[in-house]
Amino acid sequence: MLFNSFPFLFGFLPLVAAAYFAVPRHRLRLLLVVAASYYFYAYADWWFPALMAGSTAVSYVGGRLLEAERLAHRRRLVLTLGIVGVLAVLGYFKYASFAGGYALDFVHVITQQRFPGLRSFVSSIVLPIGISFYTFEGISYLVDVYRGTLRAERDLLRYAFFISFFPHLIAGPIVRYGILQPQLLEKHRFDADRVRSGLLLFTLGLAKKVLLADGLARYVDHYLATPAQLGFVTAWGSAIGFGFQIYFDFSAYSDMALGLARIFGIELPWNFDRPYRSASPTEFWRRWHVTLSTWLRDYLYIPLGGNRKGERRRDANLLATMGLGGLWHGASLNFVAWGLYHGVLLAGTHHGRRRGLSLPRPLAVAATFLLVTGGWVLFRMRSAAGIGHLYAGMLGLHGFGGVPGHLFLYVAISAALVFGLPEEWRWPVERWNVVYVAAAAVLFAVAASSVYTSHPFLYFRF
Amino acid sequence: MRRLVVFLVLALALLAGAATFNWWVDPFAEVWKPGAVADARAGGCLVSQELIGIRYYSFKRDVFAHRPTRTFVVGSSRVLEIASHPGERTFANLGYPGSAPETILKLFRALPAKPRQTVYMGVEAFWLNARYTVPDTDPSAYHLAEYLLSRSAFTTGLKFVRQAHYILYDRWRKDEVGRHCVIGRIFPSINWRVDGSRVWSWELDPRRFSKVGAAPFTGNLETWRNGYYADWRTLDERRIHLLEQALALARERGWRVVGFAPPEPPHMLHVLDTDPRIAPRWHAYLTLMPRLFARYGFVWAGLEDGARVPCRASEYPDAFHTDGACSARVRRRLDEAARRPH
Numbered sequence: 001m002l003f004n005s006f007p008f009l010f011g012f013l014p015l016v017a018a019a020y021f022a023v024p025r026h027r028l029r030l031l032l033v034v035a036a037s038y039y040f041y042a043y044a045d046w047w048f049p050a051l052m053a054g055s056t057a058v059s060y061v062g063g064r065l066l067e068a069e070r071l072a073h074r075r076r077l078v079l080t081l082g083i084v085g086v087l088a089v090l091g092y093f094k095y096a097s098f099a100g101g102y103a104l105d106f107v108h109v110i111t112q113q114r115f116p117g118l119r120s121f122v123s124s125i126v127l128p129i130g131i132s133f134y135t136f137e138g139i140s141y142l143v144d145v146y147r148g149t150l151r152a153e154r155d156l157l158r159y160a161f162f163i164s165f166f167p168h169l170i171a172g173p174i175v176r177y178g179i180l181q182p183q184l185l186e187k188h189r190f191d192a193d194r195v196r197s198g199l200l201l202f203t204l205g206l207a208k209k210v211l212l213a214d215g216l217a218r219y220v221d222h223y224l225a226t227p228a229q230l231g232f233v234t235a236w237g238s239a240i241g242f243g244f245q246i247y248f249d250f251s252a253y254s255d256m257a258l259g260l261a262r263i264f265g266i267e268l269p270w271n272f273d274r275p276y277r278s279a280s281p282t283e284f285w286r287r288w289h290v291t292l293s294t295w296l297r298d299y300l301y302i303p304l305g306g307n308r309k310g311e312r313r314r315d316a317n318l319l320a321t322m323g324l325g326g327l328w329h330g331a332s333l334n335f336v337a338w339g340l341y342h343g344v345l346l347a348g349t350h351h352g353r354r355r356g357l358s359l360p361r362p363l364a365v366a367a368t369f370l371l372v373t374g375g376w377v378l379f380r381m382r383s384a385a386g387i388g389h390l391y392a393g394m395l396g397l398h399g400f401g402g403v404p405g406h407l408f409l410y411v412a413i414s415a416a417l418v419f420g421l422p423e424e425w426r427w428p429v430e431r432w433n434v435v436y437v438a439a440a441a442v443l444f445a446v447a448a449s450s451v452y453t454s455h456p457f458l459y460f461r462f
Numbered sequence: 463m464r465r466l467v468v469f470l471v472l473a474l475a476l477l478a479g480a481a482t483f484n485w486w487v488d489p490f491a492e493v494w495k496p497g498a499v500a501d502a503r504a505g506g507c508l509v510s511q512e513l514i515g516i517r518y519y520s521f522k523r524d525v526f527a528h529r530p531t532r533t534f535v536v537g538s539s540r541v542l543e544i545a546s547h548p549g550e551r552t553f554a555n556l557g558y559p560g561s562a563p564e565t566i567l568k569l570f571r572a573l574p575a576k577p578r579q580t581v582y583m584g585v586e587a588f589w590l591n592a593r594y595t596v597p598d599t600d601p602s603a604y605h606l607a608e609y610l611l612s613r614s615a616f617t618t619g620l621k622f623v624r625q626a627h628y629i630l631y632d633r634w635r636k637d638e639v640g641r642h643c644v645i646g647r648i649f650p651s652i653n654w655r656v657d658g659s660r661v662w663s664w665e666l667d668p669r670r671f672s673k674v675g676a677a678p679f680t681g682n683l684e685t686w687r688n689g690y691y692a693d694w695r696t697l698d699e700r701r702i703h704l705l706e707q708a709l710a711l712a713r714e715r716g717w718r719v720v721g722f723a724p725p726e727p728p729h730m731l732h733v734l735d736t737d738p739r740i741a742p743r744w745h746a747y748l749t750l751m752p753r754l755f756a757r758y759g760f761v762w763a764g765l766e767d768g769a770r771v772p773c774r775a776s777e778y779p780d781a782f783h784t785d786g787a788c789s790a791r792v793r794r795r796l797d798e799a800a801r802r803p804h
Contacts, residue, residue: 192463437465445476452612
């Protein structure tokens with residue numbers, strides 16, 4: 001079920017919210033939200049909840065065992081088994097098709113055998129939406145319990161709530177249990193101001209998605225369908241347009257998730273903070289998909305040694321972390337290339353800083369924006385030919401090209417919003433007076449009436 | 463609390479207002495409007511396609527319900543010009559674009575078993591191409607709710623109102639096309655008689671409206687006749703089974719069914735007979751149908767060769783659909799076949 005869909009907006013959300021506040025007992029409320037979240041997940045495919053239940057069970061039991069066990073080597077073993085357990089599900093559903101396809105291609109080259117049955121089986125594996133997100137949440141929980149920074153949760157209901165809570169289930173933010181646990185102990189009474197604030201934030205996200213991201217998508221998809229025909233201006237316009245599209249799309253989902261959770265009395269961590277205002281790639285990753293980048297930092301980069309073992313090792317760690325981060329986005333070489341590209345940018349930033357290189361902030365912001373836009377080409381174009389054609393267009397090898405008026409209008413509006421106003425979760429919606437609230441109601445009505453033709457969220461694929 | 467109430471009430475009021483506007487203006491004609499058909503019936507008028515839109519199923523059931531029907535025809539858009547004889551009140555045309563065995567079975571199930579009916583069933587060969595997809599002519603309440611709340615309907619509705627202000631006060635109006643009155647809106651290009659049969663505007667007023675043109679056969683099956691015959695490999699067993707279910711239901715109710723292939727102009731019959739991508743399935747269909755109808759005790763009238771009806775090539779304005787004159791002759795052939803002992 002999409003947040004930007006009629007069943008969610010006019011069925012699921014009002015019913016679950018009304019039932020949540022109508023139920024008098026706290027545990028019953030938790031149970032209600034868990035049941036509703038499983039239904040929400042089953043709406044995509046009936047068997048997906050079984051996977052989530054399995055992943056929840058593995059990490060929950062792993063956490064309990066880690067806390068009960070005192071011997072270091074056994075604790076390491078439990079942690080390893082727990083991580084392998086949750087990663088195995090992700091590995092099979094997300095990467096088996098990718099790895100199996102390449103393996104079969106390799107075998108084909110050696111033996112000239114095509115194995116059509118096996119190939120068809122491998123390519124028929126369906127990726128359950130949201131699996132990448134709740135797998136990472138389970139891993140962070142296990143590692144935090146192992147490190148002793150978090151007490152293992154004894155209450156399965158609270159733990160199931162953490163994994164399944166529908167606002168963050170499908171596309172994040174990637175929540176850590178330490179943030180949610182204290183909030184789950186409180187009983188949330190109906191608070192009109194908090195519900196209004198959540199609804200307003202949700203409205204801003206919905207509007208950003210259906211009015212801006214979907215509007216950009218219409219033109220970006222049109223131009224990028226034929227990358228070989230794009231001149232310099234159109235190629236840059238499309239690449240920049242895609243940069244704004246994916247930002248609005250994903251940050252809109254995060255705003256909606258934060259707003260929805262707030263309605264239920266839960267504050268989720270923010271995920272975006274106007275990343276295109278960054279003056280370096282390092283700053284970009286402190287503002288873009290923050291819950292993922294901090295996850296990668298805390299559970300991958302630092303355990304690999306971080307920057308504590310010399311420059312070369314740091315560079316290698318950055319490349320490994322970002323390469324795996326790219327692979328997390330999708331089982332495809334272009335995502336790995338995108339991750340490695342950002343790894344190179346991050347390493348390059350460190351080297352530049354050490355050599356005392358610096359630019360005035362406006363120039364640094366512009367340079368970072370262009371570098372990030374160059375990276376989006378790898379992310380968006382799935383084939384080597386498409387990537388090559390678009391880069392060629394951006395280098396002017398296909399001529400100057402016409403000016404795509406509607407796309408440029410959208411890009412100009414997007415740029416004005418991105419560079420002129422703070423990220424939506426920073427807007428003081430809780431203090432808005434009745435005039436602003438009425439304007440938001442109009443925005444909600446316009447956005448809700450646009451969901452009929454809305455696109456699914458881009459990050460659902462990851 | 464006050465601001466929360468303001469937000470919810472205002473948002474819901476705006477959405478309800480937009481939905482009401484979309485329901486009233488209905489720019490894509492997805493809302494069934496029995497009132498327009500009732501007005502046409504009361505005033506002896508035709509009703510414009512602008513008001514029927516995709517709601518063929520509701521329209522045809524309404525036609526059946528408001529006539530003492532004893533004989534009706536079902537089939538695709540190619541049977542739509544088959545009309546009542548002058549003064550005849552017991553005939554109804556229940557065919558519609560996008561028909562197929564599944565829609566005919568659904569319609570049969572929805573109609574009352576009594577009184578007994580004589581049914582003329584135009585069976586298209588391309589229905590037995592599994593690639594032929596049946597459009598939704600009976601949208602669900604959920605689909606309708608989505609439509610009523612959609613911004614695209616609202617913005618298109620505003621354009622309609624700018625073009626014809628009267629729509630804000632009257633959802634339709636009486637128009638004159640030739641010597642006929644039509645219950646319509648802006649441009650009545652296709653019109654329906656109250657017996658469910660269709661009439662083109664150029665048939666009503668040849669000076670004001672021009673004939674549709676015939677596209678030549680270029681050999682590209684993807685574009686010829688909307689691609690209905692493209693990639694046709696076998697006779698679709700599922701559709702044959704559905705057709706048999708419809709025939710079995712008709713037999714159970716004691717109805718009399720006459721099957722027929724809608725007539726083809728000579729040059730198109732030649733394509734169907736000789737094009738190697740179509741001919742084997744076309745001939746298999748022509749062989750199967752008489753046997754299938756006979757299995758249930760019904761007659762197959764053929765009629766695929768339009769020249770034997772007889773219809774002239776000029777009586778197929780788009781080389782696909784028959785006009786009113788040819789269709790009247792088809793009706794007579796069907797009446798004769800119905801009188802034959804079954």
